[in-house]
Amino acid sequence: MFAVMKDTNYAVKQTFIENFFTDWRKILGKNHIIKKFELCDFTPIYEWHLREKEKKKQMTTEEKKALREEKLKQEEKYMWAVVDGVKEKVGNFRVEPPGLFRGCGEHPKMGKLKRRIQPSDITINIGKGAPVPECPIPGECWKEVKHDNTVTWLAFWNDPISKKDFKYAFLAASSSLKGQSDKEKYEKSRKLKDHIQTIRDNYTKDFISKDVTKRQIAVATYLIDKLALRAGNEKDNGEADTGGCCTLKVDNVTCISPNKLQLDFMGNTVEIEELVCKAIECFHAGKKAGAALFDKLDTTTLDAHLNDLMPGLTAEVFRTYNASITLDGILHEETEDGTLLEKIDVYQRANKEVAIICNHQCCVSKSHDAQMSRVNEKIDKLKGRMDELKVDLSKVMEGRSLGNYKDGKPKRNLAPEIGHLTKSTCRIEKKISTLESKIEKMEIDKKIKEDLKTAALGTSKIKYLDPRITLSWCKRHEVPFEKS
DNA sequence: GGTTGAACTTAGTATATCGCAA
């Protein structure tokens, strides 16, 4: 497990190594010859792993296909569950295999061994009288078989890394159960549309409330609405150190008077209301680094307040609402009668805008730099060609010969006689202008690529954009749904 | 009224697959 991770940056992190070695030594036992991590050479195992990977890569398409079909055949019987008489797809029917825990950020438990899950760890939830799924390991049995029809999970086990956490087997996202709850989510966010003006008026008033708690609630709601922050629950020590709105520390937030704000986990400074800036400066006063910005606030308090404003309103609803309405707005404003590609481009840009609002990030891809320099090369080449054309143009203007190409062949003289001057300069000029727009387009593409190297579009599309907005736009503008 | 914990949603990453241009 460790050797396979040799080329990741986990393998060089002290916490990761320490946690890994502690757990490994437990397995090795006190008297084992292996005592020091530094003396272990994992290279042979790593090289074996690389060879196996290469073997897999070398397989022909048919071999891969056969393998896939064989796997599918074996899994078929685990892929479905009958719920209220309807066959539904199961999301995850495999337990998490053993491995080394990979937490996000500087997680204190990274590298710990995630042990194998046994049938005796697993609780099954099925209908009363339904046949109990056969335990796949002979001689072992399930921890428990329950018949709870008030929950949607099919099975669960305790997370071996964080004992108090559970891992569940649920139905797939395409199941009617998940679809139904998705629909309810989007209906709720549509309902917010009818309340949003009142809510915004309300918190704007409270920016200057004498009551500190009220003022903190107002500013927190504003940040959630305006910057699409997530709620920010308290977490135990021993978990990843990340934060949302309610857990903001004074050092996460810098005010730039009179109306700008810098959040350390977001790239740019953002423009905010001056009164919000003043309020935040006030919340800062007298606090040391590491202190909570909203000391009078937690998610329970905040959600209670939101629930008063609109039944069922929570912090997350603002994100869904703002994401979906942004998509709708951009699609309405910017879609023009154009080619299919142009329409899809509008959709993409709207999607990207939403991803930026929701701060959906990803790592820069390994090949990003290489891709960029390839684009740069292409642009340079085109620019070189452009310079040549310009020289040609001036020569033609002066009635001179164009000379030869590098390979010695004479350049096609576009204007052998002065009489054709206008026509030939036109042709060169036209070439120059198409080249110009080509370069321009590439420069724009390059900029977009660079700007969005850390933006992930998938999450907002699946979790925050009401599919009905996309569907109706597709219908209106004759774009096939699967292209959006 | 605050705390805890169960259940469920959201998020990011590794990997597989797709689709298009060279």
Added chain:
DNA sequence: TTGCGATATACTAAGTTCAACC
């Protein structure tokens, strides 16, 4: 046909919410 980049999917960690409990 191939190889690359874009896109989809699988996986699992991290987060939210709500209700039970004390």
